[in-house]
Amino acid sequence: MRNISHARITKVIVFLLAVVCLTGAVKAAVDMEVKSIHLSTINEENYYDSQAFVDESYGLIAPLAELIALYKSEENILSGKALTEEDMHFIEETFVDSFPPYEQNPNWSEAESNRINQERYAAYVKREKEKRINEQVKIYYRLIAELKEKEGILYYGSNGEQKFANSQFQKKQQFESYDAYMLFEGYQHKLYPAEMKNSRSIHNSPYVVEELNPQTDVIYIAFEKSFLQQKTQEWLDGKDTAQHLLNQFLVFLAGFILSFVYLIVVIGRTSFKDNEIHFNVMDKLYNDFNIIIVVSLTMWWIFMMVEVFPDRDVYMLLTILIFSIALLMSLSLVKHIKNRTILSHTLIYQLLKKAFLAVKHVFDSGSTGVKVVLLVIGYPVVVAATFFMFPITIGVAAWLALKKVKSFNRIKEGVEQIKNGELHHHIEVKGKGELSQLATNINQITDGLRKSVDSEIKSERLKTELITNVSHDIRTPLTSIITYVDLLKIEKDPEKIAEYIDVLDQKSKRLKHLTDDLFEAAKASSGSMPVQLEKIDIVSLLTQGIGEMDEMIEASALDFKLAYPTEKVYMKADGKLLWRAIENLFSNIFKYAQPASRVYLDVEDLEDEVRVTFKNISAFELNISADELMERFTRGDESRTSQGSGLGLSIAESLIHIQHGKFIVQVDGDLFKVMIYLPKISNE
Structure with missing residues (x-):
C-alpha cells in the first residue's frame, strides 16, 4: 500500500472517481429540481400529511373563500363593494407620489390650490378605482375558471346569496358520505379522516377562511375515492423517487468527499515521509488567476444550467469538463497551501512586494527630507499608473498616513504625560520606523529618569532613617552619661561614685563603638x-x-x-x-x-x-x-x-x-x- 498510495496512476484513478462522484451528486440534485421533488416528502407518513395534499386542498379553499367572502358576484364588484381598505390606502399613497405639493403653482391662492387638489384627487381616485374594479372582475372569472378545472373534488361554497358548486350537493350530510371531506361552517372546521386533522392543511387553511362570515358563509369539500387513490399513488411514487435521488446524492457526495480528502492528503508528495511539495507546470500559474478561473467556471456552469443548455446530455458532458478543470486547479491551490505559498504565489502579492521593497530601500537609506520629496513626487505617479485601482491606492495611502499620525499623536500625548510627572507612562509604538525609534528613546530616557528619581527618593528616605536611628542610638548612652554625671556632682558615697563611674565607662565605650561603626560605614561606602x-x-x-x-x-x-x-x-x-x-x-x-x-x-x-x-x-x-x-x-x-x-x-x-x-x-x-x-x- 505504501508503494501505490502516492503512485501517479492511483492519483489519476482517484481524481477521475472524484469527478464522476461530483457529477453524479450534481445530476441527482438537478433531477430533484427538474422533477420538482421535495425532500420533505421522505418524512411524510401519509398522503394527508403531504405537501401535495396541502397544495390540492388550499388550491380549492382559497378561491372559494375569496369568491364568497370578497368578490361574491360581478354586480358586487362593479358596485365597488369588493374594494378593501388596503386598496384605498394604496390608491391614496400613489396619489401623493404622483402629485407632490411642490408641483403646485406658487401663484395659486390657498383656496384655489385646495380646490384644484380636490379635483385632482377625485379624478385620480375614480380612475384608479375603475382600474382596480376591472382587475377584480378579471380575477373573479379567473377564480371561477380555476374551480371548474378541479376534477375528483366536489365543492360547495355559499354566502347566503351567491353559491359556487360543481355538483348538486348543497347539504353537509351529502359531503360527509365520502371517505374524505373538509367542512367549514360557523366557527367549526370538521375534517375527515383522522389523519387529516394532523395534517399541515389544518394549520394552513384557517387564515384563508378567517374572512368568512361565520353566520352566513359555508364551504363544503369532498374528495372522490378514485381521486384519492390516484393522488396517493402519485405521492408514493414521488416519495420513492425522492428517497432514491437522495440516496444517490448522498452516496456520490460521500464518494467525492472521500476521494477529494485522499487527493488533498497525497497531492504534491511521493510518499508519507516526503516533506517536500512537488509542483508541475500548472502550479506555476499565479493563485489569484487560479481562483478567478475556478470562480468563472463555476458561474458559467450555473448560467449554462439555467439559460443555455436545455439538453441535459450536452449539459452533463460540459459539467464533467468544467468540474475536471476546476478540481485540478483546486488541487493546485491545495499544494500551495501545504507549501505555505498560497498568498506569496499571487501576482498581486509579487507586485506589491516589489513595490514595497523598492520604497523600503529608499526609506531605509534616505533622510527624512528625501522621503518627503519622494512621497510628494511618487504618490501622484503611483495614482496615475494605477488609476483603475484609485480607490485602493488612496485607501492604502490614507491608512498609512493615519497610522503615522496616530503614532505621532501617541508620542506627543506620552511626552505630555511624562512632562506632567507620570514617569511610569510607557509609549507604545509598534514597527521599526523613525517614530518607533523615537518612542523607544523617550521610553529609555523615562526609565533612566524614573530610576534616578526612585534612587533619590530612597536616598532621602535612608538619610531620614539614618538621622532618626543615629539620634536614637547615640542619645540613649549620651542621656545616661549626662544623668550619671549629674549624680556624681551630688553623690558623697564612695561606693556609689565607683558604681556611677563604671556605668559612665560602659556608656562612653558604647558611644565610642557607635561613632566608630558610623565612621567605618561611611568610609567603606564612600570607596576611599x-x-x-x-x-x-x-x-x-x-x-x-x-x-x-x-x-x-x-x-x-x-x-x-x-x-x-x-x-x-x-x-x-x-x-x-x-x-x-x-x-x-x-x-x-x-x-x-x-x-x-x-x-x-x-x-x-x-x-x-x-x-x-x-x-x-x-x-x-x-x-x-x-x-x-x-x-x-x-x-x-x-x-x-x-x-x-x-x-x-x-x-x-x-x-x-x-x-x-x-x-x-x-x-x-x-x-x-x-x-x-x-x-x-x-x-x-
Whole structure:
C-alpha cells in the first residue's frame, strides 16, 4: 500500500472517481429540481400529511373563500363593494407620489390650490378605482375558471346569496358520505379522516377562511375515492423517487468527499515521509488567476444550467469538463497551501512586494527630507499608473498616513504625560520606523529618569532613617552619661561614685563603638578605604576566626559547623577587610542567633569564584525582607533593645563590594543566610 498510495496512476484513478462522484451528486440534485421533488416528502407518513395534499386542498379553499367572502358576484364588484381598505390606502399613497405639493403653482391662492387638489384627487381616485374594479372582475372569472378545472373534488361554497358548486350537493350530510371531506361552517372546521386533522392543511387553511362570515358563509369539500387513490399513488411514487435521488446524492457526495480528502492528503508528495511539495507546470500559474478561473467556471456552469443548455446530455458532458478543470486547479491551490505559498504565489502579492521593497530601500537609506520629496513626487505617479485601482491606492495611502499620525499623536500625548510627572507612562509604538525609534528613546530616557528619581527618593528616605536611628542610638548612652554625671556632682558615697563611674565607662565605650561603626560605614561606602588584594586561604581564615572566638561561642552555646572542599581553596581579597566583614557577620550571629542552635559555614568552589555561606536561626521573628535588613541601622529586633548598631551588615556589604565581590542576604522564615562571592585564585 505504501508503494501505490502516492503512485501517479492511483492519483489519476482517484481524481477521475472524484469527478464522476461530483457529477453524479450534481445530476441527482438537478433531477430533484427538474422533477420538482421535495425532500420533505421522505418524512411524510401519509398522503394527508403531504405537501401535495396541502397544495390540492388550499388550491380549492382559497378561491372559494375569496369568491364568497370578497368578490361574491360581478354586480358586487362593479358596485365597488369588493374594494378593501388596503386598496384605498394604496390608491391614496400613489396619489401623493404622483402629485407632490411642490408641483403646485406658487401663484395659486390657498383656496384655489385646495380646490384644484380636490379635483385632482377625485379624478385620480375614480380612475384608479375603475382600474382596480376591472382587475377584480378579471380575477373573479379567473377564480371561477380555476374551480371548474378541479376534477375528483366536489365543492360547495355559499354566502347566503351567491353559491359556487360543481355538483348538486348543497347539504353537509351529502359531503360527509365520502371517505374524505373538509367542512367549514360557523366557527367549526370538521375534517375527515383522522389523519387529516394532523395534517399541515389544518394549520394552513384557517387564515384563508378567517374572512368568512361565520353566520352566513359555508364551504363544503369532498374528495372522490378514485381521486384519492390516484393522488396517493402519485405521492408514493414521488416519495420513492425522492428517497432514491437522495440516496444517490448522498452516496456520490460521500464518494467525492472521500476521494477529494485522499487527493488533498497525497497531492504534491511521493510518499508519507516526503516533506517536500512537488509542483508541475500548472502550479506555476499565479493563485489569484487560479481562483478567478475556478470562480468563472463555476458561474458559467450555473448560467449554462439555467439559460443555455436545455439538453441535459450536452449539459452533463460540459459539467464533467468544467468540474475536471476546476478540481485540478483546486488541487493546485491545495499544494500551495501545504507549501505555505498560497498568498506569496499571487501576482498581486509579487507586485506589491516589489513595490514595497523598492520604497523600503529608499526609506531605509534616505533622510527624512528625501522621503518627503519622494512621497510628494511618487504618490501622484503611483495614482496615475494605477488609476483603475484609485480607490485602493488612496485607501492604502490614507491608512498609512493615519497610522503615522496616530503614532505621532501617541508620542506627543506620552511626552505630555511624562512632562506632567507620570514617569511610569510607557509609549507604545509598534514597527521599526523613525517614530518607533523615537518612542523607544523617550521610553529609555523615562526609565533612566524614573530610576534616578526612585534612587533619590530612597536616598532621602535612608538619610531620614539614618538621622532618626543615629539620634536614637547615640542619645540613649549620651542621656545616661549626662544623668550619671549629674549624680556624681551630688553623690558623697564612695561606693556609689565607683558604681556611677563604671556605668559612665560602659556608656562612653558604647558611644565610642557607635561613632566608630558610623565612621567605618561611611568610609567603606564612600570607596576611599585602601584595598590590597592578595591570595587568601579562606578555610584557614575561618578556622582561625572560630578559634579566636571560642569563648564567645561557648558563652552563646552555639554549635558552629564548618564544611569545605578537601582541596585548598584560595580567593583574591584583602585579608584585613575580609576578616572585618566576617567579624561583623560573627558579631551579628552572636547578637541575633537563637541560643543553643547550630550555625553553618559552607565554603564552595564555583570554578571562577568562591562562595562562603553563613546560615543561622534567628532568635527574633524575621518579619522584614532581606533588602530592609541591609539598610543601615536596621536590626533583627524591631524594639531595638539589643546592643547592636544596625550597621554590621551594611559595613560587611560595603567591604565585600570594594573587594570586587558580591554580598547577598536571604531570609526564609526564621532562617537567616548570607552568601559572600569573591574571585577565585588557582592553587598553582
